[in-house]
Amino acid sequence: MTIPEIxxxxxxxxxxxxVYSFFYKENKAYRFAEHVFIGLAVAHGAVIxxxxxxxTALTPLLTKGETYWVLPMLVGLLFFFxxxxxxxxxxxxxxxxxxxxxxxxxxxxxxxxxxxDQIRSTIALANPKATWYxxxxxxxxxxxxxxxxxxxxxxxxxxxxxxxxxxxxxxxRWTMMIAFGAAFGFTVMARMSxxxxxxxxxxxxxxxxxxxxxxxxxxxxxxAILMERSKGAKKS
Amino acid sequence: xTVAYNDVVEKVKPGxxxxxxxxxSPASMAEQYPATKATVAHLAAKGAxxxxxxxxxxxxxxxxxxxxxVLGASKNHPKYGVDFVNxxxxxxxxxxxxxxxxxxxxxxxxDYYGTPVGALPMMKDIKSGKDFKLLITIASGTxxxxxxLRQWQAQYGVTTITAVTAVSAPGIRPYFPAQIGGVIEGLxxxxxxxxxxxxxxxxxxxxxxxxxxxxxxxxVVAFIVLGNIGFALKKYGKGK
Numbered sequence: 001m002t003i004p005e006i007x008x009x010x011x012x013x014x015x016x017x018x019v020y021s022f023f024y025k026e027n028k029a030y031r032f033a034e035h036v037f038i039g040l041a042v043a044h045g046a047v048i049x050x051x052x053x054x055x056t057a058l059t060p061l062l063t064k065g066e067t068y069w070v071l072p073m074l075v076g077l078l079f080f081f082x083x084x085x086x087x088x089x090x091x092x093x094x095x096x097x098x099x100x101x102x103x104x105x106x107x108x109x110x111x112x113x114x115x116x117d118q119i120r121s122t123i124a125l126a127n128p129k130a131t132w133y134x135x136x137x138x139x140x141x142x143x144x145x146x147x148x149x150x151x152x153x154x155x156x157x158x159x160x161x162x163x164x165x166x167x168x169x170x171x172x173r174w175t176m177m178i179a180f181g182a183a184f185g186f187t188v189m190a191r192m193s194x195x196x197x198x199x200x201x202x203x204x205x206x207x208x209x210x211x212x213x214x215x216x217x218x219x220x221x222x223x224a225i226l227m228e229r230s231k232g233a234k235k236s
Numbered sequence: 237x238t239v240a241y242n243d244v245v246e247k248v249k250p251g252x253x254x255x256x257x258x259x260x261s262p263a264s265m266a267e268q269y270p271a272t273k274a275t276v277a278h279l280a281a282k283g284a285x286x287x288x289x290x291x292x293x294x295x296x297x298x299x300x301x302x303x304x305x306v307l308g309a310s311k312n313h314p315k316y317g318v319d320f321v322n323x324x325x326x327x328x329x330x331x332x333x334x335x336x337x338x339x340x341x342x343x344x345x346x347d348y349y350g351t352p353v354g355a356l357p358m359m360k361d362i363k364s365g366k367d368f369k370l371l372i373t374i375a376s377g378t379x380x381x382x383x384x385l386r387q388w389q390a391q392y393g394v395t396t397i398t399a400v401t402a403v404s405a406p407g408i409r410p411y412f413p414a415q416i417g418g419v420i421e422g423l424x425x426x427x428x429x430x431x432x433x434x435x436x437x438x439x440x441x442x443x444x445x446x447x448x449x450x451x452x453x454x455x456v457v458a459f460i461v462l463g464n465i466g467f468a469l470k471k472y473g474k475g476k
């Protein structure tokens with residue numbers, strides 16, 4: 001490992017431990033790491049956004065004379081009217097352009113990919129060759145159809161839920177409970193994965209250099225706790 | 237789901253063009269990066285042409301890192317521009333995806349390293365979404381899977397597979413298998429994929445983390461069971 005690599009790894013390990021110091025309580029080290037993270041993310045975004053505009057719009061404008069790039073750049077500059085109380089209304093022009101374009105484009109694909117295709121999948125015929133755990137096995141296609149229809153019935157509030165409607169709504173409630181349980185399980189897995197990833201980094205990435213920060217962090221944390229307690233004892 | 241993901245990549249023929257989008261940030265690197273590396277290795281083994289990019293600003297550098305870790309180098313690799321490219325970050329989320337599908341060269345004028353995209357040999361035949369056989373999104377939020385489905389799968393019929401964080405997995409399942417051909421779900425899915433790629437000599441890194449993952453799950457299940465026993469004792473104890 002080169003010296004910059006070692007320093008980079010140690011710095012990353014130090015920031016990881018600063019963030020984990022939040023387990024003890026909110027403290028200055030945690031807040032410093034939080035502010036640095038946000039600052040870096042914003043700076044990185046600003047730099048690569050500027051580079052993209054430079055490559056895609058400014059360079060063709062200046063070198064090839066593609067003058068039509070002036071218009072989108074001017075519309076983009078109108079975003080800065082966000083900071084003007086007097087001319088704030090100008091800021092609505094780029095916002096409405098961006099939102100309008102996004103919604104228009106989104107709706108075009110949405111009707112197919114998230115509506116008609118989903119309905120088709122829900123009522124799809126079972127595949128007789130599918131294994132029992134596959135989504136298109138007979139048992140699973142029936143479960144999907146019953147679960148979806150039951151969930152839809154749960155959200156019917158225009159008539160009183162009694163009789164068959166109540167039973168269907170119960171099916172919907174159970175379906176949703178099972179789905180929420182699965183989501184919870186997956187969330188636990190995701191959070192554990194992140195902790196495991198950080199632990200792997202601290203303990204063995206790439207040659208165990210990061211490990212040396214752990215005892216230092218424990219000593220600093222212990223010193224901070226002792227100082228705080230001694231201050232508390234003096235006050236009382 | 238992981239087997240289906242593997243099967244889709246397995247069907248790729250030499251010369252087919254696959255696009256890999258890094259739609260995640262360093263925060264989910266532990267879950268997403270192993271799947272990225274394994275996918276790049278699998279595509280390279282199948283002889284696919286790889287177009288890498290990212291719709292998340294923090295995600296694009298991971299493509300460069302994956303090329304270095306799997307293929308040994310990125311822009312300095314002798315096959316860079318011939319077998320694989322990195323187009324870097326594409327802004328504007330869903331609008332950017334739509335623009336990329338219509339005209340790749342207009343949306344990405346330069347690659348991640350500043351080379352004009354038109355100067356890269358393999359990009360001469362890749363103009364729009366119609367030229368891609370496979371779309372792989374390594375996604376952990378927005379823009380991610382639904383946006384790709386709306387702008388690419390629905391528009392161009394490109395076969396789509398995805399590796400998602402475990403948190404997003406339940407939301408992605410309804411798209412499988414009709415719209416998404418295969419899904420890698422979190423760290424467990426990536427570990428399964430690594431096992432499937434062992435036949436290509438791929439050396440995975442997820443066996444020790446999966447031991448920790450399994451142990452933590454056993455612990456969570458034990459706490460849930462204990463909590464329920466406590467609840468039942470309290471409830472029925474009062475009844476007596």
